[in-house]
Amino acid sequence: MSQPVDSAVSAVRTYIEQHRGAFLDDLAEWLRIPSVSAQPDHAPDVRRSADWLAAKLNETGFPTAEVWQTPGAPAVYAEWPSADPEAPTVLVYGHHDVQPAAREDGWDSEPFEPVVRDNRLYARGAADDKGQVFFHTLGVRAHLATTGRTTPAVHLKLLIEGEEESGSPHFRALVEQHADRLTADAVIVSDTGMWSEDTPTVCTGMRGLAECEIRLYGPDQDIHSGSFGGAVPNPATAAARLVAALHDEHARVAVPGFYDGVVELTDRERELFAELPFDERDWLRTAKSRGTWGEAGYSTLERVWARPTAEVNGIGGGYQGPGSKTVIPSSAMVKLSFRLVAGQDPEHVARAVRDWVPGQLPDGIRHEIAFSPATRPCLTPLDHPALQSVVRAMGRAFGAPVRFTREGGSGPAADLQDVLGAPVLFLGISVPSDGWHAPDEKVELDLLLKGVETSAYLWGDLAEHWRHAP
């Protein structure tokens, strides 16, 4: 399927074609910096990566480009105000740190020596996330060059953190510290992907995350299962019964109040999900699993994108070594995580779990429960004007209908939503085969340039359709 190409599109594509060589050379230079945030000996590289990016954004035209220190790795902040005071403000989020990588992990070439093979750029960070951050630089240049502007049509801000691959330990504090400078009408996260090369998609939300560890205590020390077995409560059994009670026979979470406030999928969203070319066998291969399982009445995609869950991430108690040891263990523990969807309040969920646990335990079992800081869910309605702009910009770039996905995982983007009060949209051109966190990470050059092109259309579209009230 093709569609007529308008003159603006022609102009953007021509501009990109003329500048792609320099753009790719610059990106390769950045990819050569092994900015692995999880490895302390790469800390200087992460700093170098931040400095490099700030300088490059200055060179691109951003009047402000700063390195923001944190107690860990630095972030980069840049802004390019629009000459139009009524223009909306958009904050782009991404990260400049990368996962660890070594040739011997199974790479066909050096992970920090970018190479192009078969129109694919191979390097650690090519897709996650340097490539997807960097397409905005040529994107905004193309936007300016083809519209004759000297400033972007929107107030453009970039926040590119340096600890995403290490769990963003200082991100929320950073955002809170600089909240006045980061104010935005919408956040565009450029750290995700799309359905497939043939099916451009926009992600409209991420699940949130509440995590807890529950410790159960029985006898004061491991005791003999012969002398006492069958007559005292066993904390490992109690842990198992607690976990088993988490779900009812329809695989729904059985904690009273857990579903309070859940924003249900609309019929329209379910239709749109169902239109995606989803192959459950392929999905199971990706999940490395032998079967599906989940809440009755929902499809697999609905379960991972739009339904809250309770999962056991770890369980342990008693003797786990080789052979056997006939003890009633003194304690057991479970680590639970709850993925949350829009409308759920992590504090409310934590309270519901805390209230529910004691009633599941037999007399004689003490418990402790500790929740980690939670991540809120985020969801942008399909009819949100900024989301419509992303869809139109992407549709022009790809020449194909843009569909909708959500993300089952949870990320620091939710902090931006929380602190800044802005809706979060996800614009990514990476595809599942790009090998995030794996050897031979790559980005498809055609898709990378579609990302540039989407960025080039987006700012004008946003300004046109979503003006501030004067």
Next chain:
Amino acid sequence: MSQPVDSAVSAVRTYIEQHRGAFLDDLAEWLRIPSVSAQPDHAPDVRRSADWLAAKLNETGFPTAEVWQTPGAPAVYAEWPSADPEAPTVLVYGHHDVQPAAREDGWDSEPFEPVVRDNRLYARGAADDKGQVFFHTLGVRAHLATTGRTTPAVHLKLLIEGEEESGSPHFRALVEQHADRLTADAVIVSDTGMWSEDTPTVCTGMRGLAECEIRLYGPDQDIHSGSFGGAVPNPATAAARLVAALHDEHARVAVPGFYDGVVELTDRERELFAELPFDERDWLRTAKSRGTWGEAGYSTLERVWARPTAEVNGIGGGYQGPGSKTVIPSSAMVKLSFRLVAGQDPEHVARAVRDWVPGQLPDGIRHEIAFSPATRPCLTPLDHPALQSVVRAMGRAFGAPVRFTREGGSGPAADLQDVLGAPVLFLGISVPSDGWHAPDEKVELDLLLKGVETSAYLWGDLAEHWRHAP
């Protein structure tokens, strides 16, 4: 309460009083040998202990006393046939190896330097099990001296193993190898205890033991609980649900067929158990537990002595370290042990568990299940003539009514029952405060000498009441 002392009792007590000094000196000499079977550097001591015992049994009068080698530590075998060919044959079981012990573990004196304080003999092995083996030596001498016999009234055999504290790895093979020499009409196990100093008891049975490890496999590797959570089966959840399904709402084991063949408690046995001065608070202190739990309709003593159980000895899966890791684990495992009572067949129980597991697992979870070699339960009926002899002998020695207990644990005695086809009786004078496996292990000297006295009466009583058909 006292009872008239007959002349035979007077004679036995006088004999014991005359020989107690030498008896205790000999026992102290044996206790000085640190025959710790679990510590390889003590292997020569375990051999020395066996040699010492064999020599002492010879000296006592046993015409045969041999050290039997095993691939591990040696056992001692002795026999003293009766001149009466129609006499029953009795095999005494005990062990000459001991638990590890070091002064710095909290002993008030050197564990291998026996001392008497407050009429208690303190040393590693004083109660478990050298003292309880050794009382038979003076017992049989008193039996002969006070009856004018030159051979015991029964064919007396002793098998004193050297690896009990290491799990008796070679015991069954040893018994099988020497089965023709070990044939007996009854086995007397001198490696247990009695209810309390004031309540002499005879143990009539031990529970058996079947153990298995079940491994559950989900995704081929740990997968992201955001990307896949809620839509694929989680093996940790499956393990928990499996364990939770082990018991029904009455805390009965829910595996179909598990209770097949169980010999139920008779009303008489339940009455006798109920007569024991059982204090649940004391018992809970010993169990280091905060509450009781178990099969509906049974008392705590009934639950640990006479009812089969299913216990989780270990459970594990996923991430158990500090903090959190949002994975769906690739695998999980549970270690289960089933205590069995008379009438239950370990093979049948294993089959029942194997048949039951698959139906508890969701599609997409593979499993493996492995049973270890089982220990059979043993139980001697209250009206068995050998048991009646033990009760009478103990009653004469203690001058108090003898009550009945059972043992919730499982032990190598069951191998003797299995291989030799003989009923197993338990004669022990140790009390719960003796500190088996703990610092300051001791034996009460008064009780030790009651053990000698019981042994002195037992052989004549057995021969009198339980003659072989000529």
